[in-house]
Amino acid sequence: MIEGKGTKTKSGMLRFGMVGGGTGSFIADVHRKAALFDGQAELAAGCFSSRYERTLETGEKLGLDPERLYRDFNEMAQKEAARPDGIDFVIIATPNHAHYPAAKAFLQSGIHVACDKPLTLRVEEAEELAQLAEEKGLLFCVTYAYSQYPVVKHAQQMVKNGDIGDIHVVVAEYPQGWLATAVEQEGNKQAAWRTDPEKTGISNCVGDIGSHIENTVSYITGLEIDELCARLDVFGGEGRSLDTNAHILVKYKNGAVGNYWCSQVAIGYDNALTVRIFGTKGTIEWRQEDPNYLKVVKLGEPIQILSRGNPYFYPEAAQMSRIPSGHPEGFYEAFANTYRKFTNALLKLEQGLELTEDDLDFPTVKAGLQGVKFVHKCVESSKKGSVWVKFD
Ligand SMILES: NC(=O)c1ccc[n+]([C@@H]2O[C@H](COP(=O)([O-])OP(=O)(O)OC[C@H]3O[C@@H](n4cnc5c(N)ncnc54)[C@H](O)[C@@H]3O)[C@@H](O)[C@H]2O)c1
Structure with a gap:
């Protein structure tokens, strides 16, 4: 107790x-x-x-x-x-x-x-x-x-309730462009520690934003990673030793497959976390930069755009919404x-x-541990020549 x-x-x-x-x-x-x-x-x-x-x-x-x-x-x-x-x-x-x-x-x-x-x-x-x-x-x-955006909660409930059937494919990305040049050498404090292995750990890009992909996908789908295969690259600044771009292939325990991309050298992108989930009965897509909306496509039906704050949201998601639809909620509210x-x-x-x-x-220490494991498995795979490594 x-x-x-x-x-x-x-x-x-x-x-x-x-x-x-x-x-x-x-x-x-x-x-x-x-x-x-x-x-x-x-x-x-x-x-x-x-x-x-x-x-x-x-x-x-x-x-x-x-x-x-x-x-x-x-x-x-x-x-x-x-x-x-x-x-x-x-x-x-x-x-x-x-x-x-x-x-x-x-x-x-x-x-x-x-x-x-x-x-x-x-x-x-x-x-x-x-x-x-x-x-x-x-x-x-x-x-x-x-994971605490109401629309992400709704996506999770849709998956739980079988609205898009059994998941077979996940495609998720988190591109940013802010480390396209060596801003860590120009007084950018946030870039300085993120590119320093002593302060950031064995990975920069996967640890900083790839881990958000892992958490968001896992929260929405409940899928567990069985194996992954990663390629981490260091781009965008002289003297850097840590990754600023990563491609990660994933096999989940239920037989589904995933493809994640995270980058800090993708010029033109800010915080463009996007998660697409493809099931046997439909597809959902959520974009962090437009977080009040969820794209849903059910097999054989036209595209729907769900708007946060409307009565068709699952109650678990509706209760996380604070103001009526059309008045945008964002990062602070999440x-x-x-x-x-x-x-x-x-x-x-x-x-x-x-x-x-x-x-x-809410995301607990269990999610934190899972994220750290994910980072380490990605680095291990990449260092071994981008081979498949077991997650557990
Ligand atoms: N959840 C998210 O969406 C999200 C977004 C951005 C950053 N982060 C994470 O938040 C953390 C901070 O990132 P940031 O970009 O805000 O960094 P930052 O460099 O802007 O801020 C870090 C702060 O910690 C202070 N600090 C450093 N060592 C300290 C110590 N020993 N005791 C007390 N204070 C100390 C610094 O003085 C500074 O005020 C990182 O772990 C980062 O990965 C998470």
């Missing part, structure tokens, strides 16, 4: 802290706003940077108590765990290399974790975190937030849906209630 600390603020909100998210960083601010979106949590503590003066600067801007601004995440985990009003969960949005030590520190201190992807640099580290969370009875969300489910589950725990499978319908 997972137990909450029962130390919520008067307003009944959860408290959270952040690791990462200093001035000039990218995704931590999305996390922060998304976690605040539904009024179920408030920011109480932070270690926003590995440089203390940066943490102080950010903490002051956010109006935090200076006592709760920390020099490093270990100090933050220990001191917050010791406070009667300590944080209920932490959000980790640092470059990849700090995910594992930070997540471990908070789990060991009895604090629930939400961490960005790829979860860790090594498979064993992700396994250890999964085990630790289970032993401690703590919730662990890994923010693969694309992130906020992730946090709504995560904080709903935490609040249930605070009340001593048991969690159902539905309560845990």
